[in-house]
Amino acid sequence: xxxxxxxxxxxxxxxxxxxxxxxxxxxxxxxxxxxxxxxxxxxxxxxxxxxxxxxxxxxxxxxxxxxxxxxxxxxxxxxxxxxxxxxxxxxxxxxxxxxxxxxxxxxxxxxxxxxxxxxxxxxxxxxxxxxxxxxxxxxxxxxxxxxxxxxxxxxxxxxxxxxxxxxx
Amino acid sequence: xxxxxxxxxxxxxxxxxxxxxxxxxxxxxxxxxxxxxxxxxxxxxxxxxxxxxxxxxxxxxxxxxxxxxxxxxxxxxxxxxxxxxxxxxxxxxxxxxxxxxxxxxxxxxxxxxxxxxxxxxxxxxxxxxxxxxxxxxxxxxxxxxxxxxxxxxxxxxxxxxxxxxxxxxxxxxxxxxxxxxxxxxxxxxxxxxxxxxxxxxxxxxxxxxxxxxxxxxxxxxxxxxxxxxxxxxxxxxxxxxxxxxxxxxxxxxxxxxxxxxxxxxxxxxxxxx
Numbered sequence: 001x002x003x004x005x006x007x008x009x010x011x012x013x014x015x016x017x018x019x020x021x022x023x024x025x026x027x028x029x030x031x032x033x034x035x036x037x038x039x040x041x042x043x044x045x046x047x048x049x050x051x052x053x054x055x056x057x058x059x060x061x062x063x064x065x066x067x068x069x070x071x072x073x074x075x076x077x078x079x080x081x082x083x084x085x086x087x088x089x090x091x092x093x094x095x096x097x098x099x100x101x102x103x104x105x106x107x108x109x110x111x112x113x114x115x116x117x118x119x120x121x122x123x124x125x126x127x128x129x130x131x132x133x134x135x136x137x138x139x140x141x142x143x144x145x146x147x148x149x150x151x152x153x154x155x156x157x158x159x160x161x162x163x164x165x166x167x168x
Numbered sequence: 169x170x171x172x173x174x175x176x177x178x179x180x181x182x183x184x185x186x187x188x189x190x191x192x193x194x195x196x197x198x199x200x201x202x203x204x205x206x207x208x209x210x211x212x213x214x215x216x217x218x219x220x221x222x223x224x225x226x227x228x229x230x231x232x233x234x235x236x237x238x239x240x241x242x243x244x245x246x247x248x249x250x251x252x253x254x255x256x257x258x259x260x261x262x263x264x265x266x267x268x269x270x271x272x273x274x275x276x277x278x279x280x281x282x283x284x285x286x287x288x289x290x291x292x293x294x295x296x297x298x299x300x301x302x303x304x305x306x307x308x309x310x311x312x313x314x315x316x317x318x319x320x321x322x323x324x325x326x327x328x329x330x331x332x333x334x335x336x337x338x339x340x341x342x343x344x345x346x347x348x349x350x351x352x353x354x355x356x357x358x359x360x361x362x363x364x365x366x367x368x369x370x371x372x373x374x375x376x377x378x379x380x381x382x383x384x385x386x387x388x389x390x391x392x393x394x395x396x397x398x399x400x401x402x403x404x405x406x407x408x409x410x411x412x413x414x415x416x417x418x419x420x421x422x423x424x425x426x427x428x429x430x431x432x433x434x435x436x437x438x439x440x441x
Contacts, residue, residue, distance in 0.1 A: 020215075021222050024279070027414065030353055031281040050181050058188045067215045068279065069286035069322060072192035079192065083185035130196060131283060132350075140351070 004045060012060060015040050020067035023155070031144065034151040035074075037064055038123055039159055041081055042116055046097060046104070050086065057082035070131070077127035081119050088118045105164065116156055124149045216276075216320035219288060223276040227417065234417045241306040268383050271295060271421040276320075280353040280413045285325040287311060289419060292319040302382040302422040308410040309333070309388050310419060312381055327353055327413055335388055336376035337365065343376040346388065346407070353413050355392060358405040365403070367394050373407050380427040 019037040026033050040060055044053055061075030068074070081088075089097050092115045096102055104112065124145045132141045176183065273295075277288035291297045293316050303310045303323045311325040312333075324331055327348050335358055336343040344360040358373055371391045377384040387410050394405040424430075 017218075021218075027281050030414075033281055051184050054181065054184050054188065058192070061192070066212065067219075067277075068282075069284075069288075070282065071198070072195035076189055076192035076196065079185060079188045083181065130193075137350070 008044070011040060011043065012056070016060065016063050016067075019064055024068050028151065029147075032148050032151045034148065034155045035120075035123070035127075036152065036155050036159060038078075038081070038116075038119055038152065039156050041078070041085060041119060042156065042160065043104075044085075046089070046102065053085065054079060054082045073127055073130050076130055077123045080126045081123045084122060085119070088115060088122075092118065112160070113153075113157065116160070117153055120149050120152050120156065121145070124152070212317055212320075216288065216290075216317065219276040220290060220320075223274070223290075227274070230415070230417060233415075237306055238418060267425055269423045269425060271297065271423070273419055273421060275416045275419060278414075278416050280325070280327050283329050283350040285327045286314070287323040287325050287416070289321050289323060289421075290319070291421065292317050292321055294318055297321050297421060298423075300381060300427070302386075302424075304382070304386055304420050304422060305411055305416060305418070306420075307387070307412075309375060309382065309386050310411065310416070313421065323419075325413070326356055326409075333382070334376040334378040335373050337361070337367075338372040338374045338385070340365070343378060344402075344405075346373075354409050356389070356407050356409060358407050359397070359402065361403040361405060363396060363401055363403060367391060367403065367405070369393060373405075380424050380430040381422075383422060383424075 015037040019035065023034050023036055028034075037060060041053070041057060044056075057078040058075050061078035062072060064070075064074040065072055092111050093102070093107060096107070128141050128144050128148075132144075271291060273289045273291040275287055276290050279285045279287070287303075287310070289303070297313060297316050299313055299316055301313045303313060309326060311323040311328070311331065313321050314324040315322045326333065326346065329348060329350050331346070331348060333346040334343055335346040342361055342365045344358045346356055346358050348356045361367070369391050373388045373391065375382040375384060375386040375388060389407040389409040389411075392406045392408040394403050396402070397404045
């Protein structure tokens with residue numbers, strides 16, 4: 001139990017640092033900065049306290065905001081996906097999540113990708129809606145959501161397969 | 169009372185979410201006003217020192233390019249210095265008194281892909297940096313200092329939708345405002361130039377003398393294309409920047425010694441009306 005707390009803290013710090021020091025500087029095609037810190041919510045233990053997750057996500061978003069001068073946009077988007085995470089899990093995995101033995105690693109690849117994609121789409125939609133904040137630029141907003149969302153998804157999938165825990 | 173407490177307990181996650189969302193929206197809306205709240209930006213101690221440490225590693229990769237830029241600038245300044253006698257001296261400025269003081273610093277964090285871009289530099293209040301100083305590079309204009317902490321400062325880049333800088337056509341006195349439409353990081357827009365002004369693609373745009381932040385005639389860019397706005401009375405000009413905003417390292421911070429005097433005088437005039 002203690003071990004999982006420790007891993008969570010290390011993951012939190014590493015994801016923030018990787019995000020602000022590497023991925024915020026990527027600027028692929030001039031505007032694509034993938035957001036890999038969403039993986040924290042993907043990896044977060046399923047059975048843990050929900051309020052704690054919301055609080056932690058706010059902190060995570062705020063830390064990323066602090067580094068990227070975006071005020072509290074990351075915090076708002078991350079808090080939103082933290083709140084809707086259980087709903088998304090029920091949608092993707094069905095009643096399976098009620099079982100004690102449920103693990104993310106036991107689900108199919110398609111389910112994992114769907115769950116991650118849902119997290120990323122909702123996060124990016126909230127983030128860019130707030131960042132651009134005008135209907136006049138709705139095309140720019142959609143372009144950013146699709147392009148950056150795709151980049152985030154690819155990178156998150158790579159990371160999740162790179163650091164996957166094999167406990168079969 | 170019992171029911172209210174039950175309600176709160178039952179919906180505690182939703183209420184927590186609502187509360188945190190309000191907090192973050194509050195911060196965000198606040199940032200849309202002119203000045204950012206002074207502690208939520210990357211000039212603070214934690215992010216400043218982490219960026220500084222990371223910059224210590226990465227700055228080596230661009231070292232030869234940066235040196236070349238500085239050598240080129242030195243060459244240009246030498247040329248100016250040696251040809252000084254032949255050029256007209258500005259008779260208005262008194263000898264022995266310079267209006268602008270210059271500090272030099274380094275960019276430790278750059279961004280150009282957001283609608284509101286901020287750059288962090290490694291100078292702070294201990295280097296006598298203050299808000300509203302102009303920041304330029306060897307090639308051209310960069311932005312205005314917005315928040316200052318002890319050792320770091322954030323600069324509101326010209327690639328920021330809040331940015332609004334006085335600019336003019338080189339060798340004329342037709343001035344307008346330099347803004348950014350958030351679309352491309354190498355193009356900014358010059359607006360409010362009247363339609364009677366003759367324009368050519370390729371004309372140079374420089375800073376105007378209206379602002380007390382930048383000296384006059386700091387280069388900005390060249391005209392890429394222009395057309396009339398919807399009211400058909402002013403031009404809307406796309407300006408290609410001289411600066412490569414994706415590749416910044418050494419910057420100069422310009423301070424107008426008389427800025428406070430100018431501001432006080434202007435304020436006094438407005439108040440007397």
